[in-house]
Amino acid sequence: MAHNRHKRSLHARRSARAVKIAAPLAVLATLAPVSVGVLSGDIDPSLNMSGVAFAGSAGSADRVPEVSRSVPRLVPTAAELERVARKSATDKAIKNASERLWTTEDVKVWSGPGRDATLKGELKAAREVLVTGRRDKGRAEIVQQREARWIDESVLSTYKPIIASSGLSMAPCPRTSGDIGLTQKATYVLRSVCAAFPQISTYGGRDGHGEHVNGEAIDIMTSDYALGTAIAEFLIAHSSEFGIEDVIWRQQIWMPGYGWKGMSNRGSATANHYDHVHVKVY
Template sequence: MANSHKRDTDARLTPRRTPKAVLVAGPLAFLATASAVTLGVLASDPGTRDIIASRDATTNLSMTREPVVSRSDSRRAARTSAEYLMNLQDAYDARKTREAIRHAHTRLWTTTLLNIWSGPEADAKQLGELDAAKKVLVTGRAAQGRQEIVLDGKARWVTAGYLADEKPAPAAAAGLSSAPCPDSSVEDGLTSGAVQVYRSVCHAFPQVTTYLGWDAHGEHSSGKAIDIMTSDKALGDQIAAYLQAHASELGLYDVIWWDQIWTPERASEGWRYYGDHGSATANHMDHVHVSVL
């Protein structure tokens, strides 16, 4: 009986689908075959071969060709640029100097013998000396421990700190003295050379009443140094000038005053910047320090 049979799964036939890869591969195979045939035909023609080769060569060159810059060209360009900038800076500096000279109107007095320099730089050329008690025109510009002045219409530089509004009093004309000073206790612990300096200064500058001699620090510990106490800039300048004038006779090693140092060994350099040591006393702005060999 028909209804007594077990129900079977639908056994109807369905169309078989062709895989997509096969569908795509057919046209591609046809195109590849057609392309090969076409290229073969074209390649068989000599004129066509030349055109293809020419295009390939041009394409390769355009893809690989790069601008070539030599090292010498790079160095030359850098050097030219640096020289150009230096010339610009020189022109700018010259213009500022001309302006400073043109607008200078203040005159100050030199308080001691000063070296004249071509510029503020450490390697500037020394052009001569400027005597004490000379009135000079100043521009107001300062750099690297020097001040700019005008001499014969040209910019020149001197050590800063030695130009004053008022003419300095004449330096003491007294020579050296070996006579005892009022305060003999200052000589305790000093060498004979330091005692000679003390006695000479105390008689040449009787207005100075305070001196410091032996101490346990620095040059003072050797008994070869004394401090001549004064905060008066003009007076200190006179004392420093006096010591410079007698440096050989007194056998001086150095003189330090107002943040400047002078040594007989480097006398041609004049006063040199001593450096900021943190206080007026450490910078020798309240005393003239002098030591002997």
């Protein structure tokens, strides 16, 4: 009996010793292929192995690999949100644009309404433009080649302006019989207006009343508001070349240095110059 107990005790000590030896050997057996893999290039040497449990390691059954929290969260800034909102509003304005207006004079085209806007080009007078209806800082938003652009809102009109088709001229007017008794200066005005505004077919020259007596005045016959206004502006723009003393149109008189002033009622459309533009030279 005592002999058997001795054998069992000896067997237990040998088993415990075997476990002590086997555990490190198991770890070495596990690490060896890993090391070989690293050296052979099969495993990335920079790989973090701290979260991997090896055979025989303490607490390996309870260890869970940690999730990295080093990736930053992408939160848009206030400026980015504002840019997105502004672009969305612009896209919507372009999509809904339907009104068309006309430029009354040459105008610069800008990227935006602010002072920091960049110059994008120029539009000539009498150009039709598509407008969005948005206005800011004295500029109006237009659509140009599917892009939002801004121009001076004061040059926009619902009517197509009438622009002189050519500059000053001394070529004879084919729509009058001669120069209708005018002085040389007045003839220059007549021929230039005739060349610039071929719509006009009737002119009044020298006669026995008022400023027409000496052949220094011309009546340019039209009742059309837009056409008559364009002619009056043409005359004023070249007043120094023509030597103009006054221009009368629709009961108003323009004189160099004074601008437009109202006139008293003379009793009829003709007397009040609603059916013609009157111009007199020195």
